[in-house]
């Protein structure tokens with residue numbers, strides 16, 4: 204491979220040139236090996252953020268990151284595989300009911316997940332609120348569980364795209380997360396290396412998401428769908444609203460309880476709607492067209508798959524979930540219709556209550572979080588509970604309350620003009 208040097212690559216991108224394949228391969232490999240210094244990669248990331256990348260550059264950057272680690276294969280399984288990836292949101296517990304539901308429909312779901320950082324929650328943190336459940340599995344244990352139960356949610360091992368692990372930590376502290384080429388290549392390098400046959404992306408749009416506007420979310424979705432398709436993965440993206448948080452809870456154990464309600468045939472309508480929409484896309488991509496996930500959910504078979512999936516990773520699906528030591532109820536200040544509930548405000552409140560972490564190594568509180576008693580479009584009455592905050596330490600309530608301030612609107616109901624909340628499903632890109 205041709206040799207380059209880091210300054211040459213930085214200058215090329217700084218000046219708006221397209222990087223060659225060998226420049227990209229060289230910089231990713233040598234950064235992973237510690238030859239390209241952190242400050243040089245930080246400068247290159249900033250140049251990419253400003254200058255962007257062509258489709259060819261993004262594909263090569265992604266391939267170079269995949270080549271730094273191992274690739275898994277699910278070819279030995281007797282059923283097709285489909286995975287879902289959400290770009291991250293508030294109250295986004297969809298993986299919990301979705302993975303067992305799709306498994307119960309006959310398609311295996313390998314979900315290599317992460318922990319939460321900042322105001323968005325992490326799937327592993329949620330599942331770890333179940334007594335005994337463990338996130339770490341060997342590749343062999345994962346394959347066995349996929350064959351026998353059909354669903355695995357576990358920690359992504361350090362072997363998948365190690366370049367991304369280093370790069371993401373650097374981007375996090377250098378103001379270079381919000382770059383479409385860098386986000387798309389980061390997510391897709393891990394998903395392509397994971398080896399799933401079908402990938403359904405849930406690209407979030409709104410205050411609680413990375414992408415605040417529909418055009419930006421569409422561009423991110425298009426970039427990821429093209430990367431997946433070019434790599435032979437059947438990839439589809441749904442663009443979904445994240446101006447409002449999902450469901451009625453944000454917080455680890457609170458979200459597990461809400462997910463179990465969905466598996467039992469109840470739960471908030473928006474969580475059910477999104478779970479079914481994503482399940483239908485996963486099944487369609489895997490060629491399963493004769494099963495309606497709504498019927499499977501109603502039959503209780505998704506709940507059976509959930510219980511088996513939790514028990515296989517040493518969790519006790521019947522154990523009571525942890526409850527935070529303290530609760531604080533916020534009452535509605537006026538009567539009317541709730542016309543806005545801001546996802547970022549709710550996410551920050553849950554995080555400040557202890558549901559999330561500030562640094563990677565911080566512990567999370569299983570019981571902490573926020574329950575909202577109304578969603579946009581619901582009538583509220585002055586003096587009735589609007590939020591219940593849960594925390595282990597009551598000193599956390601003050602800052603959480605501050606983040607909820609200005610995070611919702613209650614307007615007088617106008618007869619004859621009912622308030623129409625934003626739809627949840629905004630677009631589909633394939």
Ligand code: URA
Nearest residue numbers: 371385386387389390
């Ligand atoms: N999630 C990732 O894995 N990478 C990003 O860059 C953003 C979200």
